[in-house]
Amino acid sequence: MVKVPKGYRSRNVEDRRGRRSSGGGGFGFPSGRSGGGLGGSLGGGGVGGSLGGAPRGGRRGCLGSSGLIVLVVFGLLLFSCLGGGGGFGDLSGDLNTGGAAPVPTEQVDVPQAESDSFDLINFVLDDVQEFWADEFARAGESYPLGRVVIFEDQVSTGGCGSASSNVGPFYCPADSTSYIDIQFMFRLQQQLGAEGDFAQAYILAHEIGHHVQNVVGTNTAVRNAQRGASQAESNGLQVRMELQADCLAGMWARSAEAKGILEDGDLQEGVRAAGAVGDDAITGSTNQENFTHGSSQQRIDWFTRGYSSGTYDSCDTFSGDI
Numbered sequence: 001m002v003k004v005p006k007g008y009r010s011r012n013v014e015d016r017r018g019r020r021s022s023g024g025g026g027f028g029f030p031s032g033r034s035g036g037g038l039g040g041s042l043g044g045g046g047v048g049g050s051l052g053g054a055p056r057g058g059r060r061g062c063l064g065s066s067g068l069i070v071l072v073v074f075g076l077l078l079f080s081c082l083g084g085g086g087g088f089g090d091l092s093g094d095l096n097t098g099g100a101a102p103v104p105t106e107q108v109d110v111p112q113a114e115s116d117s118f119d120l121i122n123f124v125l126d127d128v129q130e131f132w133a134d135e136f137a138r139a140g141e142s143y144p145l146g147r148v149v150i151f152e153d154q155v156s157t158g159g160c161g162s163a164s165s166n167v168g169p170f171y172c173p174a175d176s177t178s179y180i181d182i183q184f185m186f187r188l189q190q191q192l193g194a195e196g197d198f199a200q201a202y203i204l205a206h207e208i209g210h211h212v213q214n215v216v217g218t219n220t221a222v223r224n225a226q227r228g229a230s231q232a233e234s235n236g237l238q239v240r241m242e243l244q245a246d247c248l249a250g251m252w253a254r255s256a257e258a259k260g261i262l263e264d265g266d267l268q269e270g271v272r273a274a275g276a277v278g279d280d281a282i283t284g285s286t287n288q289e290n291f292t293h294g295s296s297q298q299r300i301d302w303f304t305r306g307y308s309s310g311t312y313d314s315c316d317t318f319s320g321d322i
Contacts, residue, residue: 250306
């Protein structure tokens with residue numbers, strides 16, 4: 001990516017490094033997973049091809065060619081715009097719902113070794129959210145900003161309980177916040193070969209894709225559909241959520257290239273990162289019934305589809321084969 005301004009800071013990033021909070025469970029990188037897993041923490045999904053804005057006056061608007069979102073999930077039609085969320089490692093279904101109140105923001109010293117990644121996260125967050133604000137505005141809706149918390153070791157969320165750094169990046173729909181341990185970025189490069197600054201940008205864009213899904217209501221619709229479903233069906237729904245978040249990340253990548261933010265090779269870095277976090281790449285298994293985020297090829301295909309088309313409608317992972 002083009003050089004990120006040194007010391008760039010977003011108002012929507014909170015640095016909690018240097019703090020400790022009890023908690024556990026989740027992502028399982030790189031050998032184990034719980035719930036959303038690497039993809040879920042790197043994913044979460046939406047359904048349908050319409051954008052919906054934040055609730056206003058107790059009602060959420062639904063826009064599209066028909067003015068109504070029709071969600072088709074394993075033969076189940078879900079009408080209306082529902083609230084919800086997901087994540088790169090979607091922990092919302094696995095962590096306790098009591099949660100701790102968010103820790104008040106305070107300035108934390110930024111280790112020199114992590115300063116570039118920290119600047120990058122701040123910069124990319126603002127650009128991704130500017131993109132989605134424009135997309136929502138074109139649909140006649142408003143986009144409520146999400147937040148990012150940078151942590152190390154363990155973190156308490158504002159409604160999804162606590163998690164350790166083993167969970168990897170994840171999104172909590174209860175507080176509209178993505179949680180990222182920068183050390184995960186380095187592990188992704190060293191252990192899975194997903195090198196480059198755009199690989200980090202892809203991860204963050206995927207998490208914000210979960211925030212978009214939360215805003216338009218896909219997460220709640222899918223969580224409702226998962227109740228009473230078999231494990232294989234529930235996993236299949238989760239995969240579709242994750243792949244849609246990849247596609248939404250691809251949409252942003254297209255806009256970033258149009259703005260001149262990307263450099264030669266950046267798109268390839270994103271593709272390699274998407275492939276590196278496929279279920280088969282992480283676990284070594286080819287049993288798709290156990291997948292929760294999609295295969296490497298599926299993740300590459302949907303990220304590329306979002307980049308190639310640049311449209312929300314093209315990111316409907318819930319209709320037809322994936």
